[in-house]
Amino acid sequence: MTTSIRLILADDHAIFRQGLKSLLRLREGFQVVAEVSRASDLLPTLGSVACDVLLLDLQMEECCLLNDIRSLVQVVRVVVLTASERTEDVVTALNLGAHAVVQKRFAIETLTAAIRATVDGRVWIPPAMQAELAEDPPPWRTVRLSPREEAVARCVAVGLRNAEVAERLSISETTVKSHLHSAFQKLGLRDRVALARYVFRVGLLSPRE
Numbered sequence: 001m002t003t004s005i006r007l008i009l010a011d012d013h014a015i016f017r018q019g020l021k022s023l024l025r026l027r028e029g030f031q032v033v034a035e036v037s038r039a040s041d042l043l044p045t046l047g048s049v050a051c052d053v054l055l056l057d058l059q060m061e062e063c064c065l066l067n068d069i070r071s072l073v074q075v076v077r078v079v080v081l082t083a084s085e086r087t088e089d090v091v092t093a094l095n096l097g098a099h100a101v102v103q104k105r106f107a108i109e110t111l112t113a114a115i116r117a118t119v120d121g122r123v124w125i126p127p128a129m130q131a132e133l134a135e136d137p138p139p140w141r142t143v144r145l146s147p148r149e150e151a152v153a154r155c156v157a158v159g160l161r162n163a164e165v166a167e168r169l170s171i172s173e174t175t176v177k178s179h180l181h182s183a184f185q186k187l188g189l190r191d192r193v194a195l196a197r198y199v200f201r202v203g204l205l206s207p208r209e
Contacts, residue, residue: 004031005119008045011057011081012037016104020055023108030112039065046075053115056098058082058089066092073097077118079111090129094197100124122159123196143186150204152179156192157199 007024009017009032017035024030034049036042039060046054054076058065066089072078079100080093090101099118102111103126110126117124145153148169155165162180166173180195189195198204
């Protein structure tokens with residue numbers, strides 16, 4: 001039997017929480033283990049309830065929670081739910097550590113795909129937003145990866161593990177680790193999630209890949 005992904009819903013609108021909880025109940029593999037309606041209850045709830053993913057509304061009690069993401073991702077995977085269509089909000093959330101950003105206008109199937117991607121260790125960004133980010137690479141990033149480092153980074157961004165990367169690129173797993181270490185050092189990054197964000201941000205990965 002497949003283990004369900006445990007979710008905490010954080011949104012200050014009760015009707016939205018109830019509706020989303022009902023929709024998730026109809027999908028196999030998801031379990032809502034707690035609900036949070038106040039920003040001040042987020043960390044206490046995360047400390048007392050075991051979960052895999054936090055579904056976080058950026059606007060709770062008329063407060064923007066963007067700056068809280070950095071501390072929240074230290075204890076749980078964070079999928080941001082937002083009504084905002086501003087590219088800069090998405091970029092900021094991802095730079096602060098969010099694993100996915102999903103607009104509230106999207107269908108439930110989009111949200112569940114984003115949740116599953118984060119549990120698999122990937123960063124999830126809406127395809128249309130990926131295209132926007134690719135068109136506007138950050139001016140502060142002047143470091144260039146080698147062609148092989150870029151290939152490894154693209155594989156990481158789509159969720160492949162080291163052994164799978166090695167098989168796809170016909171290299172050893174040790175070589176994969178070496179290229180990853182080099183990429184991390186060049187870019188000043190610490191983990192695979194951050195590398196995946198970089199790949200999308202600078203357009204190394206097509207939205208269709």
